Each structure stands twice: as structure tokens, then as C-alpha cells.
Amino acid sequence: MVNYIAKVTIYVNNQEEAKQFWTEKMGFVCHEQPMGPHFKWMEVRPKEAEKTSFVIYEKELMLKQNPKANVSHPNVILSTTDIEGAYQQLQANGVKVGELQIMPYGKMFTFEDQDHNIYLLREDQ
Template sequence: MNQKIAQISIVVDDYDKAIEFYTTKLNFIVLEDTVIDETKRWVKIAPNKQSEFSLLVAKAANETQKTRIGNQTGGRVFLFLNTDNFEADYKNLIKKKIKIVREPKIESYGKVLVFEDCFGNLWDLIEPNKEKNDNFYSTAILKVLEKDNIEKTKKELKKLQKHTKNEIGNLLFEIQQSNEDASEFIIWECFENETAFKSHLTSTYLIDFLKLNLVEFVKGYTATKI
């Protein structure tokens, strides 16, 4: 016997309001929109055409159903939206001014935040953990241009370290100072994947550090853990 849950109803007060929000804010698509009678439509939406699961948009038909709009689970998170690009989806939520109820955090299962749709339903946005061998390692050797700036460079590197460690995709950022040459610093980094590393390279605080023109890039390489 091959069974699967194909769809779940989400109670709303207006079909078009729901379609507008889920397609323009969350970038879902309408799989079906069929008129059944003067007051009822069969509306199915999903993240994409390949999705095996869809939401059936159901307009509340009586006062009891209207009380369930936005609170079908008694205040708990109702729906769980998985993604393979948490940062991009998070930025989209901010851009579209969607209410973030709980800010991003890292749990044992992956990255997660909670947002609220236009009806009040709570959603988890989740990027599940990937295989450990996806981790991206990077080493950089930096040379202070002016010896008088060694202490200033150390201070600015520690600021950069603090910001980088707060990045969702960062797993490690270590600073080492050479015993043989105090003007030489070695940076060891590890990110969840190459995408997270590339995102770090465009971060404002890294760009601001480089603009200080305190160091020159001596050597850098990436590596794979064995």
C-alpha cells in the first residue's frame, strides 16, 4: 500500500487575498483555481510544480470556521517550509516586510526561523543540516603593511572575528599570530558550505576591514577535511 498526504486545508477569509500573499510574498504558485459555485473555489498552491504537497486554500463558510483563521493549531507553528537557501529566503521575507516572529537560529537539525503570514498562521522556515563533508575550509595568510599597525590590525581582526562568528553559515574563525614574524597573521575558517563562504566574502564588515588597508594577502587556500 502506497499512501501519502497530498494536501492540507488552510482556512482564510478571502481567496484572492491568500493567492496574492502566497504568490507575491512567498513566491508560491497556483496549481489550481476552479470555481465550484458562487461562494466556493478549489484553490491549490505550492512552492513549485515539483512539490508533492500542496495547500488547499479554504474560505471560511461560517462563524465557527472564521474563528479558526490564523490559529488552526492553537498558537503553535502550523506549517513547515524547507529550503536549500536559508539566507536568500530570509532576505526575501525581510524585503517583502513579512513579520518575523523568531529570528534565525541554529538548532540540532538545521537553521530555522518563525514567520507569520497575512492571516496570522505561524510558519517555520528550515534549512536542514547537510552532510558534514559539505563543510568548506579556508586558510589565509596576511601580512601587516606597517609594523606600527600590528596592534591595530590585531584589534580589527578580532572585530572581524566577532562578526563572522555570528554568521549563520560560519562554523569556525580562528586568528593566529606567527611566533617568527609578529606582523604575520594566519586565519583559519570553516563554513557549512561554499555558498556560505562566498556570502561571507561579500559581507560589509569584511569589506570594511579590507578598506582599512592594514594588510596584504600573502597566500590563501581551501582544503577538504580527511
């Protein structure tokens, strides 16, 4: 029935600031295209071949289109095979990271984007 998760929408205050965060600090690739005079469709993903992407959508625009939309922070868990390397790289890139937690069931840490949305990065085992 469902083959994979295609897109997850992240609501942001400013698309360009979000693009800068995800491409420059997180190393993601970005695809965008104009969608009328005042809007552009923007997606970021870890690498070109990745099927799943984040749709970067401005909160204000969504609330104009749908006042009942929930534009609060996302609850997204990302994964890596090198948690220590990712932790050091994000710190070096100026990303606000939480404490690296080493638990019996795995290693993980939180980080924030430009709008202070909180994400979790965990190591695949």
C-alpha cells in the same frame, strides 16, 4: 499504504488576500477553479511539479458547512536548502519574520501569513 502527503488545508479570512500572499510574497504557484456561484477551489504550491499543496479555504465558509471544524492557525513546517537566502527574500517581500535561529540541530525561523497564521521554515541538511 500512504505514498505522500497530498494537501494541507489552511483556513483564511479571504482567499484573494491569501492568494496574493502565497504567490507574490512566497513565490508559490496557484491553481483555482470555480465551485459554484460563491466558492472557488484554490491550491498553492512551491512549484508546479510539487505534489503537496495548500488548499486555501475561507474560515467562514467552512464554519457554515461544518460548525465544529477547527479553523485555528496551521502548524506547518516548510523546508529550504538556503535559510539565509529565504530569510532575506521574505523580509524583502514584506513578510513578517521571526528571528533567524541557529541551533545545534539546524537553522530556522518563523513567519506569518496575511491572517497572522504562524509557519516555521527550516533548512534541510
